[in-house]
Amino acid sequence: MGPARQAIDASTAAAADLSAAQARVVDAALDLFAKHGVGGTSLQMIARALGVTKAAVYHQFRTKDEIVLAAAEGELTRLQEVLDRAEAETTRAQARHVLVSGIVDLAVDRRRTSSVILNDPVIRQFFADHDRFRRVMGRMTSLLGGGSGLTGGTRASDGRVATAVFVAAVSGAVMHPLVAGLDDDTMRAQLRLMAHKLLDVEG
Amino acid sequence: MGPARQAIDASTAAAADLSAAQARVVDAALDLFAKHGVGGTSLQMIARALGVTKAAVYHQFRTKDEIVLAAAEGELTRLQEVLDRAEAETTRAQARHVLVSGIVDLAVDRRRTSSVILNDPVIRQFFADHDRFRRVMGRMTSLLGGGSGLTGGTRASDGRVATAVFVAAVSGAVMHPLVAGLDDDTMRAQLRLMAHKLLDVEG
DNA sequence: GTCTATAGTGCGATAGAC
DNA sequence: GTCTATCGCACTATAGAC
Numbered sequence: 001m002g003p004a005r006q007a008i009d010a011s012t013a014a015a016a017d018l019s020a021a022q023a024r025v026v027d028a029a030l031d032l033f034a035k036h037g038v039g040g041t042s043l044q045m046i047a048r049a050l051g052v053t054k055a056a057v058y059h060q061f062r063t064k065d066e067i068v069l070a071a072a073e074g075e076l077t078r079l080q081e082v083l084d085r086a087e088a089e090t091t092r093a094q095a096r097h098v099l100v101s102g103i104v105d106l107a108v109d110r111r112r113t114s115s116v117i118l119n120d121p122v123i124r125q126f127f128a129d130h131d132r133f134r135r136v137m138g139r140m141t142s143l144l145g146g147g148s149g150l151t152g153g154t155r156a157s158d159g160r161v162a163t164a165v166f167v168a169a170v171s172g173a174v175m176h177p178l179v180a181g182l183d184d185d186t187m188r189a190q191l192r193l194m195a196h197k198l199l200d201v202e203g
Numbered sequence: 204m205g206p207a208r209q210a211i212d213a214s215t216a217a218a219a220d221l222s223a224a225q226a227r228v229v230d231a232a233l234d235l236f237a238k239h240g241v242g243g244t245s246l247q248m249i250a251r252a253l254g255v256t257k258a259a260v261y262h263q264f265r266t267k268d269e270i271v272l273a274a275a276e277g278e279l280t281r282l283q284e285v286l287d288r289a290e291a292e293t294t295r296a297q298a299r300h301v302l303v304s305g306i307v308d309l310a311v312d313r314r315r316t317s318s319v320i321l322n323d324p325v326i327r328q329f330f331a332d333h334d335r336f337r338r339v340m341g342r343m344t345s346l347l348g349g350g351s352g353l354t355g356g357t358r359a360s361d362g363r364v365a366t367a368v369f370v371a372a373v374s375g376a377v378m379h380p381l382v383a384g385l386d387d388d389t390m391r392a393q394l395r396l397m398a399h400k401l402l403d404v405e406g
Numbered sequence: 407g408t409c410t411a412t413a414g415t416g417c418g419a420t421a422g423a424c
Numbered sequence: 425g426t427c428t429a430t431c432g433c434a435c436t437a438t439a440g441a442c
Contacts, residue, residue, distance in 0.1 A: 033324075034324060035324055035328075036242055036324060036325065037240040037241060037242040037243065037323060037324045037325055038240060038242075038243065039239055039240040039241075039242040039243020039244070040240065040241065040242020040243065040324075040325060041242070116324060119322045119375065120240060121236075121237060121238055121239060121240045121243075121319060122239065122240055122243060124378075124380065125238075127380070128380055137380075137381055141381065160381040160382055161376070161381075161382055161385070161390075161393045163381055164375075164376045164379035164381040164382045165372050165376045165393075165394075165397050167375075167379065167381075168371060168372050168374075168375025168376040168378075168379055169368050169371050169372035169375065169376075171371075171375065172322065172367075172370075172371025172372065172374065172375040173364070173367045173368045173371040173372075175327075175371075176367035176370065176371055177327065177330070177331055177340075178340060178344065178363040178364075178366055178367040178370075179363055179364055179367045182364070187364075190364045190368075191368075194368050194401065197400050197401055198372075198397065198400055198401060
C-alpha cells in the first residue's frame with residue numbers, strides 16, 4: 001500500500017473509530033457509492049475493488065448496512081469537527097467564516113464522496129432517523145440561519161432554508177458535470193464567493 | 204384510476220411520447236427512484252407498486268434501462284420546454300427571469316422526483332454520454348452565465364460555475380430534510396430570493 | 407485476516423397461455 | 425395487457441479450514 005492510500009485510511013479511520021482494515025473497506029465503498037449509488041453497490045463489488053473475497057469483507061463488517069453506516073458517520077464526523085472549530089471562535093462573524101470555509105474545503109477535498117453521500121436517498125433515510133445528524137444540522141442552522149440575510153425575514157423557517165440551500169449548493173455543485181474539469185483552487189474560490197452572496201458571510 | 208393520477212400520467216406521457224400505460228410505469232418508477240435510488244429500485248418493486256407482475260411491466264419496456272431512460276428524458280424534456288419559453292423572450296433580462304422562475308417552479312412541483320433524478324449517479328452517467336443533455340446545459344449556461352454577477356470575472360468557466368451552483372442549489376434544496384415541511388408557496392418564494400442573490404436576476 | 411464452499415433469496419429477462 | 429412459470433445469475437450472509 002502506498003503512502004497516499006495510508007493517508008486516506010488514517011483520515012477515514014480517525015473519523016469514525018475504525019481499524020485500518022475497516023477504513024480500507026469504507027474507503028473503497030465510498031468510491032463505489034459515488035459511481036453507482038448506495039443501492040447499486042454490492043458487497044461483491046467492494047470486495048473486488050479491494051482484491052479480496054466477500055467473506056473477508058464480512059469479517060470487518062457484519063452486514064452491508066454497517067458499511068453504509070460507517071461511511072455516513074465518517075462524513076458526519078468531519079462535519080462535526082468543522083462545527084467544533086467554528087463554535088470555538090469568539091465572535092459570531094468569525095464562527096460563520098470558519099464554518100463556511102470549512103464546509104467548502106470539506107466538499108472540495110472530498111468531491112467524489114461527501115456530496116454523493118449526502119444526496120443519496122438511502123443515506124438520507126438513514127440520517128432522518130439519526131439524532132446525531134439532526135443535532136449537527138441544528139448547530140449549522142443556528143450559526144448560518146440567524147440574520148443570515150438570505151431571506152431578510154424573521155420566520156423560524158428562514159434559517160433552515162438558508163442552511164438547506166447552502167449545503168445543497170456546495171455539496172451538489174462540486175459534483176456537477178458542468179464543473180468537473182475545474183481545479184480545486186478555482187472551485188474553492190468560486191464556492192466562497194457563492195457563500196458570500198448567499199449568506200452575507202465572508203467565506 | 205382517479206383524476207389526479209390521470210393528470211400525472213398525461214403530464215408524464217406528453218413529456219416523452221409515451222403511452223398511458225408506459226407513463227404509469229415511469230410514474231411509479233420515479234417515486235421509487237426518489238425513495239431508494241435508481242440502483243436500489245428493482246423491476247419487481249415497480250410492478251408491485253402498480254399492482255401487476257414483472258411480465259406486465261416488461262410488455263411496456265424491454266429492459267430496466269429503458270425505464271430509467273424514459274424517466275430521465277421526461278425530466279429533461281420539462282427543462283427543455285422551460286428553455287424554449289425563456290429563449291422566446293425579447294430581452295435577455297426577461298429570458299433569465301422566465302428561465303429562473305421556470306426552473307424553480309419545476310423543482311417545487313416535482314420535489315420528490317426531479318431533484319433526485321438529477322442527482323442520482325446512475326442518471327448522471329446516463330446524461331454524460333447524451334448530447335441532448337449537454338445541449339440543454341449549454342443553453343442554460345449561456346443564458347445564466349454571461350454577466351450573471353456570480354463571479355464578477357471574465358473567464359469562460361464562470362458561467363458554468365454559476366449554472367452548476369444554481370442548479371445544484373435548487374434541485375438539492377427542495378429535497379433537503381431541513382425544509383421537508385415547508386409548503387410550496389414559501390419554498391418558491393425562498394428559492395426565487397436565493398436565485399436573485401446568486402445570479403443578480405429577478406427570479 | 408483471508409480463503410473455499412454453500413445456503414437461501416431476489417434479480418433481470420423470456421416463453422407461452424388467456 | 426396481464427398472467428403463470430421458469431431460466432440463469434448475482435446477491436447477502438454463514439460455516440469452517442488455513
